[in-house]
C-alpha cells in the first residue's frame with residue numbers, strides 16, 4: 001500500500017536519544033528540563049517519546065495539547081508555558097501541575113480556583129529581562145515580587161521564576177540578563193522567606209549558553225523544545241553537538257515533471273499571494289510540481305534533502321522545484337525536505353499532512 005502524502009515522517013527513537021543525552025548533560029550541571037511539545041502540537045506520540053527518554057515534565061503552550069497527551073495516558077507532570085487566559089484557568093487547574101504567569105489578577109484568580117477545587121498548581125513568575133514578551137519588567141521587580149508572594153498558599157504555590165530569550169525580539173541570553181533574572185528571583189525569595197524550587201532560564205538558546213559555561217549555577221531549569229525535537233538552535237543559528245538533527249522529514253509526491261523555460265511567457269502581474277515575482281533567464285530547465293503547498297507547511301522553512309533539487313516557489317497547493325540535474329525524477333516520485341521549527345510547527349498543525357511516527 002502507498003503512503004498518504006504529504007507526510008511528516010518522525011523518528012521517535014532519535015528524539016528519545018536526544019532527550020536522554022540532554023537529561024544526562026544538563027542533570028550533571030544540576031539543571032532539570034521541561035520537554036516542550038508545542039512544536040509538534042503536543043502529539044501523543046511525541047509525549048510518549050519524551051516519557052521514554054525519562055522526562056518528568058512536559059511543557060506545552062496549549063491546554064488542548066495537554067489534555068490530548070494526558071488523555072493518551074502519558075502520566076507525567078504538565079506545565080502550561082503560555083501565560084494563561086482568564087477564561088482557561090479552570091481547565092488549567094484541572095490539567096496542569098505548573099504554569100508560567102505574569103499577571104497578578106490572573107494569579108489571584110487562579111489561587112482562588114485552586115483552593116475551591118482542592119487542586120495544587122505551581123506558578124512560575126515570569127520576568128521580562130529584555131526580550132519584550134511576557135513577564136514583569138525586571139526593573140522594579142521588588143513590587144511585583146511582593147504582590148506575587150502574597151498569593152503563595154497551600155494550593156497555589158509560587159514555585160519559581162522564569163525568563164524568556166530570543167522569542168519576540170531575538171534578545172540572546174547573556175551575563176547581564178541572567179544577572180537581571182537572578183535579581184528578580186532573589187527579590188521573590190526574600191518576599192517569600194524561602195528558596196524557590198524553580199529558576200527557569202529559558203529555552204534552547206540558553207542551553208547553548210550553558211554549554212559555553214555562561215549560565216549562572218542558580219538556573220536549575222530549562223524548557224527545551226527545538227534542541228530536543230530538531231537538534232538545532234535557531235537563535236544562534238547552529239547545530240547542537242551530540243544531538244541528532246535528522247529527527248523528521250516532510251515527504252511530498254511529484255505530480256508533474258517537465259522541461260519549461262525559466263522565463264514566463266506573457267505580461268506578468270502579481271502572483272497568488274500578491275507578490276511581484278522576479279525571474280532570471282536560465283534557459284529551459286526541468287521543473288517538478290509537488291503536491292504540497294502553503295496550506296500544508298511554511299515552505300520557507302523547508303530544505304530539500306534530495307541531491308539536485310531546489311525550491312523555486314510555492315502557492316497554496318503547489319510547490320515548484322528545479323530538477324534539471326535529476327532527469328530520473330518523474331511523476332509519482334517522492335521528495336524529502338528537512339523542516340525547520342516553523343515548518344515542523346505548521347506541518348504538525350495542518351490537517352492535510354499525515355503524521356507517521358517510527359522507532
Ligand SMILES: *Cc1c(COP(=O)(O)O)cnc(C)c1O
Nearest residue numbers: 036081203204223224225226227
Ligand atoms: C516555546 C517555548 C520554549 C521552548 O523554546 P525552544 O527554543 O523551542 O527550546 C520555552 N519557553 C517558552 C515560554 C516557550 O514558549
